[in-house]
Amino acid sequence: MSALAGIIEFDPRDSIGESELFELARTLDRTGPDGGAQHHEGNVGLVFRAFHTTSEAQREMQPMVCGNRVFTWDGRLDNREEIASRLGLRSDHVPTDLDLVVAAYQKWETRTFAELLGDWALAIWDRTKQELYLAKDCFGVRPLFYIRKSSRLIWSTTLESLATDRSPGLHVDKDHIAGCFFPYPRLGTTSFEEIKGVLPAHFLTVRRGGQCSSTRYWALNPHSRVRYQKDSDYEEHFIELFRNSVRRRLRSNRPILSELSGGLDSTAIVCMADDIRRTVDTPDIETISYFDADEPTGDERPYFTAVEAHRGKVGHHLSVAEFNRQTREQAFSPVPNRYKIASPGYFARSLHWAGIIDGVHQATGSRVTLCGLGGDELLGGVQYEALELLEYLLSPNLPRFAASLWCWSQEKRKPISAIVKSVFTLATARYSLASFLDIQGDIPWVLVRPTRPNPILETFSPWRVLSPTHLFAETIRYTISAQLSCQEPTPVGMSEKRYPFLDRSLYEYVASIPRNQVIRPGQRRRLMRRSLQGLVPDFVLSRTSKWFAHRAPAAQLRDQQKLLKSLFAERWMSHGVLFDTDLIRNRLRHVEHGIVSESRHLITALSIEQWLRRQTSLGVIAWDNRENDISADHDEKAVAAHGLPC
Structure with a gap:
């Protein structure tokens, strides 16, 4: 890059x-x-x-x-x-x-x-x-x-x-x-x-x-539709596009490092890359895998080692739990002043982790990393039932709508009335886009809220002329793009990240096929699982669990109470402007006695405060740190967000 x-x-x-x-x-x-x-x-x-x-x-x-x-x-x-x-x-x-x-x-x-x-x-x-x-x-x-x-x-x-x-x-x-x-x-x-x-x-x-x-200069064609008579035709078209997407990202003058979590997305990329290499001269594919034995579902070794056995090649394994133990004292230490980082979200340990990843790149001679971002969102990893149901209504196919409505209600243990409401919300989304995209929630100690309406969102895509299928796909593209915009390279090591699931041809295809090809009640990632049979090991293809790091953030906050208390020795610059730090201090006391729901958000607030102090000391930011009046209006329920509807 x-x-x-x-x-x-x-x-x-x-x-x-x-x-x-x-x-x-x-x-x-x-x-x-x-x-x-x-x-x-x-x-x-x-x-x-x-x-x-x-x-x-x-x-x-x-x-x-x-x-x-x-x-x-x-x-x-x-x-x-x-x-x-x-x-x-x-x-x-x-x-x-x-x-x-x-x-x-x-x-x-x-x-x-x-x-x-x-x-x-x-x-x-x-x-x-x-x-x-x-x-x-x-x-x-x-x-x-x-x-x-x-x-x-x-x-x-x-x-x-x-x-x-x-x-x-x-x-x-x-x-x-x-x-x-x-x-x-x-x-x-x-x-x-x-x-x-x-x-x-x-x-x-x-x-x-x-x-x-x-x-x-570009947006989805609202009139594009792909319809076949047989499921196998959808599978063949998908696998052709996915193969082409991976092949495009294998163009490199050095070996390529691919993330291999043991999940379906990363495994599909690695197995497809290996399959391509059997017929086309491409660089060697090395893999890097992370696991956390301290998390209930974080030990991914049974899955990625099964993939390694399938491909006959052992990759590089990094223990997140061991890294956390080794850098425990640096969990919330600020980034040293010699490093230039313009965005919040980094601590000193972030640089240590980046250094470890860079060491793998140096050992393999690679400059490119293949990542699985986008697979979950685009190919049915997220269970969102309204789109399939709305397609049945617009067909119209009322028997299929009724049958699927009942199945989704049973699958998600969700009242039929709530599902019908989500279908109506999607049907009218083009006229109330901000409401469709907003996730309601409340973090009482956060004093700032995204303003509404969002002028950037309005110009991102021609929402009013999009079909519900294409509108839903474009909200996914918006969310993924917003996530990518937060990924500032660390000042340690360099790597060009490539995302096979973020291929425009593949994206246009997935956005143009019937939703029931992608996902059905009880059949998450339906198209992927059917298409990848024989390419991906069955052990991975049939897995239903996924690693989410729930314990680590709260554990870090509990372990570093002494350091956290020292951070409150002086008034936070963000107090009364961005955060109510009295409430933050109270939430941190709760962490000592158990897991609080917003552990990750508390860590984010810590990084923002440290970033603010540093940027102000460097003279980059002009900051008025006079305490604002913290009035009751910050407790109102008007909260905006960017993401997919629940």
Whole structure:
């Protein structure tokens, strides 16, 4: 995952200083250790730092100047052959991904973005139009941030490049902080009010004089439907797309490290990668597995060792329980000042864990990690019955609706009236989208709530014209993208994460087939289990349990009572503004006597307070720590969230 950044002055008569551009480039050196360059012309400067993960990327020279346009690209283009064919490029030349992107843009201009499959972020300076374009892929796998000041805009793929002591006076985005608890921050926001993120499947246009506009270049086709006569046809189509998705993500000039939890998603990826390697020359696949013997369902060894036996290769095993014991005293220690981390959520032990993972990458020679994110959400790991039932109503097929309604009621032990209500909520979701996406809840000591309505949500997709099936799929894409936006790379080690389930072709297919192909009452992950028979070991294919770390957060809070009490030796900067720390202190006392429901949230609050202290001490944040009036209105039930309906 390479890094790019740049500066544009809104007034063409202003110029960018070379020393300033060099200083911006220096902030990318850690994430781009394979060299790079800067391009400087008048009021615009572009920076690139490389992190090579494919053989083609080693031949790229960035920033690339082509006529009156300058390009910087961080990405992996998956439909290379298709793009080359449509452009009429000769077959005896093997272009780089950037070569194809540049050629496509020369022909299609901004229409190009919708044609690019893969994970990518892109910056284009068009000298003729005097316009800058910042764009990213449809799931937002590759980050791209920007900050607008009075006379300029600065962009970067790393948040810490924009949040430094060279740019003091930033403010905390309280709406983003609220999202850390309900349950993910809003897409397009960061922990800093002034710094925004380019939205997935959007491009930002910056024009002369500072005019900026965000344009959606892709969304699901509301009319796409895939219907077959036989279940086996759905299975064959799925396995073809899944195979193609994994194959696309095996393009690497080094061995690949794949996460192997023993669950269905990670196992499917590893087994499919092995199957592809039998017929196609691809890099070696190493695996990394985590287990926690201290958690009731956390010992995954029986599952991932069964997969290792199936593939005839033992991977790297990491004991989370042992790591927790070894780093117990550092559980809530702040990140050392020598490390630059712009987002909350990290402690010193986070860096130790990142160092262990980096050690595995060093041992295997890998720079790419395959991850199973998205499988649960897209392929029926989450039991949401309303979509299947609504499809029966719209068919209409009332006998199937009645039979399925009864089965779902029995399966979920849920009143029929409650299920019918959820069906009605989905049916009217396009007219009350915020209510459909909101998860109601209450954490009394959190004083901030996400504001409503959410303008970013409204522009994310054309909700009003989507069918219920596509609308539901787009809410999943929004939630996954929001989750990805929180995953800032740690300052220890580097790895490019790839997600086979976040493939646009696969996503479009799953969003266009009948819901009862994906899941039915008592048949979670129905399509996956049918399609992967013979490829995935039956022991994993038939498992129903899943590891959730319930005990560890509460145990950490109990073990570190002395440290936690020391954190209250001085008044929290967040007190009365973000949190009621008197209530937090009270909840921490409860932890000493048992598990409280919000242990994870308490740890998040601790990380935010430490982050706030550090950013303020560095002069990055301008913070008014005068205590606000904590009035009764923070106990009201108006709570907003981003996630799937329960």
